[in-house]
Amino acid sequence: MGGRSRSPWRGLWWGLGLGVALVCLLVSSCSPERFQALRFKADVTAVPQIVDSVLSDPKTFNYALSQESPNVFGLIYEGLIGSNGLTGELEPALAETWSISPDQKTITFTLRPDLRWSDGEPLTVEDVVFTYNEIYFNEAIPTDTRDILRVGDDRLLPTVTAVGDRQIQVQVPSPFAPLLRNMGLPILPRHSLADSVRELDADGQPRFLSLWGTDTEPQTVVCNGAYTLADYKTSQRVVFQANPYYWRKDAQGQPLPYIDRFVWKVVESRDTQLLKFRSGDLDIAEPMRPEDFSLLKREEERGNFTVYVGGPRPGTVFLAFNLNQASRGGKPLVDPIKSAWFNTLAFRQAVAYGLDRQGIIDTVYRGLGAPINSPISVQSPYGLSPEEGLPVYSYDPDRARSLLLSAGFQYNDAGELLDSQGNRVRFTLITNAENSIRVNMGSRIQQDLAKLGMQVDFTPIAFNVLVDKLDDSLDWETHLLGFTGGVEPNSGSNIWQPDGGLHTFNQGKPDLEGWQVSDWEQEIGQLYIQAAQELDETQRKVLYGQTQIIAQEQLPFVQLVNELGMSAVRNPIQPIQYSDLSGALWNLYELTLNP
Template identity: 40%
Template sequence: MKKTVLVLLGLLLVFSALAIAQGYETMPADAKIIPLGQADTPYADAQPGVRGGIFYCATISNPKKWNDVTAHETSTTQYTGLMLEGLISTNPVTVAIEPELAKSWDVSEDGLTITFHLRQGLKWSDGEPFTADDVIFSFNDLYLNEDVETDTRDILVLPDDSYPVVTKIDDYTVQVTTSVVFRPILNSMGANILPKHALAQYVHKLNPDVPVGTFNSAWGLDTDPSELVGMGPFIVESYTPDQNVIMRRNPYYYHYDPNGVQLPYFDKYVVLTVASQDVSLLKFRNGELDALGIRAADVPILKSEEAQKDFTVLVNPDLPNYGTSWIGINEDIGLAEGTHDNERALFRTRDFRAALAHLVDKQAIIDSLFNGLAVPQWSPVSYLSPFYAGRDYYGGPVTEKDAVIFEYSLDKAAELLDGIGIVDRDGDGWRDYEDGTRVEIELNTNAGNTVREGVCLIVADRAAKIGLKLNFVPVDFNTLVNKLFASTGELIVLGLTGGPEPNNGANVYKSDGGLHFWHYSAADNPTEVEKKIDELLNAGVSTLDNDKAFEIYKEYQITLAKDDLGLVYTVNSAFTYAYYNKLGNGNLSSPVATPGGGGLADICYFK
């Protein structure tokens, strides 16, 4: 009995933050003022608010860790994105790059050197000063340190395979130099800055007595929240598995409204962990959540309750969300274990991947799962990006003139499978490998995501019509992510976040990228198609001319969609969101930023 008591006490100590800093006595001279309600600014349709209250939203996954540097998954970054800030940020209304921890920067005439001028007088959430040392630590000791597992390093690789050189000029000035032209350098330097005073102890490079790789397990879920430090609007206060994450206002956040009120407005930001999207919807309808990213299928019922329950449902059928949704085909299945020879050979066959693409009944998915509020997807670049190949030129209108279309066709899928010898050999109605073994493929997605579950059911149903057996097995999100990165999943339905800049996907689509999860072995032995994609991605960052870059990225998108097919894309939902009208500035919600998804959390308030 005594042991049980000790364990429970330990959990309470681990999952509750014990110390809270006091905050600024006066507004820092270099504070960032958000011009809420001011004409001729992106925030003209917003209003200054009042402080107080607890904001509630929901997710269907527990966090995996608190370490933003090593994170692959949104179950982590949805929290670290609120805890941390970068040198630059993206305006939540215009998507334009703007100053963040850096108050300004200068670019040399040749474009090879950027000098960042940091905001002075800022403090981390624990009261320690923010300086250039934190920036140098974040880039040189974390992101560019080969001992640290991070996807960010992939988007910092220059075309000549070197990295930017980050140098401290003084306590509030940092210089970044590149050996060659690197068009998205500003975007890439927006990676979150980490506190040196809190994390240097875990870095072998700075502490030779610390084992190599120690940082990779730092800030795990077993970390006392009082040890978590950030520059963002909220800091983790407590975590209760399968129940909630409670975040408290950062007393040293440096954003202020035009009236001199320190942001964020909310006292606390609470994310409830629920079993499914259906539960999230129920909780929103019951008033237990203040805002919700809704499914397109939820729109009719919410619209019918909108006036009565005093909330707003935002629907923009012409504005797809950023990001991509896809079926990942693991070409390395069983490679490390010496198993799954049949499956691996099949998955590495381009015509099998093309057959699967023909089995994705996109119109049925759009009609039955999205209530018509989605568009077919084919490209790794987000539909909203000015570099999207569905446009005729950089930033032009979407015409889809050059779209790579694998139309839904059972006949074409069957013909492709027949052509590679995947046929029914024993007359039982199911296709077999050449050795007579039935083809049975496991299809996974994250349990509780009813839309993705629906996609899996539709694809499995269509495959069954031509004798291809796909066994749908939903699993926990973090378990699914582990399968993805351990190359133990076969077919996985998931999605990736996205944005305007194609190079932000370099960690996924380059053959040696940390998230090239469908073919990790390509890092040592890329296919000819993968080599071409690598070359195109390098070429796209090597010009400062966006029009030239657009043509390069168009070829990249077409090549990946037509010839690689490691990911078979599905559909992209239109922007749909709901919030209670008591929530001030919820009207700014967009595919870029929402109150519950980040970007607006610091400026929303209760009326």
């Protein structure tokens, strides 16, 4: 969540690439017990490709409606600007240049000449204006993208207008520091989508809301990125084909990317992903699990691949409490007895002190992890450190018990934790079953909290079921998930704004009765607004520092541990420039297959 841009369900948007190569990647079949190296050989009848994997099927081919990560959109779309995968610095993309007015309220972009969509139609300033004004700014379209574009206390949206054949102006009512970086949002095709935005279905909703679902013929989805959707087989694979009209070329004028095809195999188990990589059926293992590091490191030479290890992955992993005290149809979303526990600060603090994060690093992460103390990624210049005053919760079960007792909880003769009314403290923890790291982490959390007398019913469930609970039914007690992250905190503002689409710990909905927002929630939301309007970088850091302090004091999320970024990639795929921000394939557009 957060993101990329990244929410746990939204990916990064910077572009990848197009082109034709003359060698073919062929996989030699073998069992893990009889490992064979991946073999490459020329075969003019085959298509050069890289084969990767994902844990679950894509949920939509409609970017505006996407809430999951990974998703297809970083491969098939680009925005006006991009971001360097190594440094995070902004770079030209569909716009070749831009200029910012002296009052910092207007950005003028100039599109590259002769841009085209994947169907050959011209990509023009009208597509940009349509994308922002009729999709992202359209209140009839429920897109989380809109949240990160709102400016000031009035939550006004920018004005996007065409001012020439290739020029677009983006204006805001007051200075808005994240504005330029937000212009990396994908540009969508007006000629394909305009009618569906304006026409209503039988329920009075824009027909756009049912367009480009995963039941769509993939070839009909019009793209502007390095790749297009070529094929999709549910629970099997997604095939991306090089976009013949992609704008990027190499220094010699040759179209990019060099690799014709990129394949995602849907492999719903990390264990199976490992087996398929070792047998040569996959060309990359990313993200690589800590428990696989030693095995794959030993097999580097035989397997003709390299293991890359970086720092902590961007983003967060956390335990969240459902603090929502509202009802729906007269029925409380959360059992009032449990809601009283979750909304007691001392209870949340006790849980934080009761979790052995170093134990999680040592066991679940095999030492290849790092503790998280802030909701802002460590790669961000706005992150606050403990040395700068960020509250932290080191493992201290005695302090946890003391906090519980001071809040009126008590222990019976069996060491079970009871509340002041004698109710046994027992609640459900959910996570996505497809992620073995989180499943193992959830088991550790269950064990740690059992030492405090709490009974945690740990229940891994399918990701799509989990998303429905968080976003629709709101039927959950605690969950273990993560938000993707980056360098700009405002990309995660919809997590912290009380009306934000990813304000999952206290999600507001129109049909709820008695929804309440706490003072500290309002304060964090207001600080995000102020920080986005502040142009002085030192003061922005101060404001975001305050948000982190409040979040750590109030603990809607108990920040846990993030794994070190690791990937294993076949050596013929070059040049790999591993990045803590973006992983191994951020420069896919310039990768080649060298036998």
